[in-house]
Amino acid sequence: MxxxxxxxxxxxxxxxxxxxxxxxxxxxxxxxxxxxxxxxxxxxxxxxxxxxxxxxxxSRKPGAxxxxxxxxxxxxxxxxxxxxxxxxxxxxxxxxxxxxxxxxxxxxxxxxxxxxxxxxxxxxxxxxxRIKFRVAVPGYEWLSDDQINHLISFTTRARDRFLVSLLAVTGIRIGEALGLRREDMHFLPDSSSLGCKVEGPHIHVRRRRNSNGAYAKSRQPRWVPVEVETVALYADYRYERDTVPEAADCDMVFVNLFHAPLGEPMKYPSTYELFKRLAKRAGFRARPHMFRHSAITRWVRSGVPRDVAQDMAGHVSPQSMDPYTHTTDQDKRDAVELVAAKRKEARA
Structure with a gap:
């Protein structure tokens, strides 16, 4: 390797x-x-x-x-x-x-x-x-705001609710989320006391080697702002986390609170199992990377300049943004109706 x-x-x-x-x-x-x-x-x-x-x-069942x-x-x-x-x-x-x-x-x-x-x-x-099957280009999956809210409603623990919301708001990769440390959570209105000049609540994403194998893909460190609601969800999670004494000495943000080894950093396999359970309850696919697509799509559709969205996403190349912008069914319907309205106006 x-x-x-x-x-x-x-x-x-x-x-x-x-x-x-x-x-x-x-x-x-x-x-x-x-x-x-x-x-x-x-x-x-x-x-x-x-x-x-x-x-x-x-499956252990015969005839599977x-x-x-x-x-x-x-x-x-x-x-x-x-x-x-x-x-x-x-x-x-x-x-x-x-x-x-x-x-x-x-x-x-x-x-x-x-x-x-x-x-x-x-x-x-x-x-x-030379050696390759000819296959169709797969479509990229993402979640609408309604689907994200629906998924959050099925979370039963403050930690899981905070994780899902953080992915949805910041668009960070799951490896970046699992690699966050408590020192990266700058959720005060003014972080100057922490030696940080960034104003408003935000998180820092840094590339490190972590004991749980979590790894930030982007080489360059970056910060991403968060919403006030995200700060409140983090406070709920901290209260839940404080009830598990084994988690007190771990600097990683996301840790095991309900299954052994208690207090240890969450790893990829257990995190993906969490999202599989949530998706089953919600009745639709919901993989961690889909939240990244959703966040970047939301930024672009809301008029955020592409260079700003690119910086928050941690993309080096502007072309890397292209697969992350998605068209909704309503967008297509609006386009057809707009053309129809212009034709009708021209005939009149």
């Missing part, structure tokens, strides 16, 4: 890549493939195996419906395998010819926003992955 850490990848990325690389090495062992010199046909066979071979059943990976997941796994072999080639463990077979030239007929094709279009030809 040294290559990933050197590139500044998050703990979650390390864990995901470790599982995918282990899957590749296991496949090679079981099928007699030299992992350092796989042929193109063997890698294509692995890609097919990923979607054709059923996954181990999670088999589960399969989708083609998008297979693409992600093979992409990691390609990165792994490329890194191994740089270490001298894999021949360069193995890496060269993984890509092929591709001419970009349509370029993404911000792409510089060159004066003569010389940069339109790029190296693209």
């Amino acid at each position: 040294d290559g990933l850490r050197g590139a500044g990848r998050s703990y979650n990325t390390e864990r995901t890549y470790a599982g995918r690389i282990a899957l590749y090495l296991s496949y090679c062992t079981q099928n007699g493939v030299d992992w350092t010199r796989p042929k193109l046909a063997q890698l294509i066979a692995m890609m097919r195996w990923l979607v054709d071979d059923p996954l181990p059943s999670r 419906e088999p589960r399969y990976r989708d083609e998008g997941t297979a693409n992600a796994i093979m992409g990691t395998v390609g990165e792994f072999l490329t890194w191994c080639s740089l270490q001298g463990w894999v021949p360069p010819t193995v890496v060269s077979q993984l890509v092929q030239p591709k001419f970009l007929r349509y370029t993404p926003p911000g792409f510089d094709p060159g004066e003569d279009g010389q940069y339109r030809t790029v190296q693209a992955r």
Whole structure:
């Protein structure tokens, strides 16, 4: 994982890549493939195996419906395998010819926003992955304000209510939330006594190594303002937290209060289980990252300048904002009615 850490990848990325690389090495062992010199046909066979071979059943009931990976997941796994072999080639463990077979030239007929094709279009030809399923681009999920309020109404604990509300208001990533420390919560009208010049209640998001594996993706520290209601919810949570003596010495904001080990920082698996339970009660999907999409969409739709929204979101590139702005059904209906009204006015 040294290559990933050197590139500044998050703990979650390390864990995901470790599982995918282990899957590749296991496949090679079981099928007699030299992992350092796989042929193109063997890698294509692995890609097919990923979607054709059923996954181990999670149910103990006999006759349970088999589960399969989708083609998008297979693409992600093979992409990691390609990165792994490329890194191994740089270490001298894999021949360069193995890496060269993984890509092929591709001419970009349509370029993404911000792409510089060159004066003569010389940069339109790029190296693209050779081993990949053609899949439709997945849509990004987000939550409306009504859905967020509905979800909050199903929280039964002050900690969970504060976590959901904080994600919805600030748009921070779940890793950034779980990595918050009490010193990052500047909820006073004036934080000068804390050595902070920022006015009004806000949180600070900083990249650190944390014992629970939480990791801020953005390298640059930033602060994000919060609403007065968020401050009140934090006060409720602090009162709830103070009833658990084991939590007193932990500097992390979000800690285990209801299950062992009490007082320890919350980790990703238990947090995702929390959101699964809330989603089941609410009757719709509600993953932590959906709140980030919702917050950024709300900022942009409310007229917040894109550069301000980009700064609060912790995005380095303006193009990173594009997937986070969503159109509602009402937006589409309003657009059609606006055009119809103009046509009717023109005829009159």
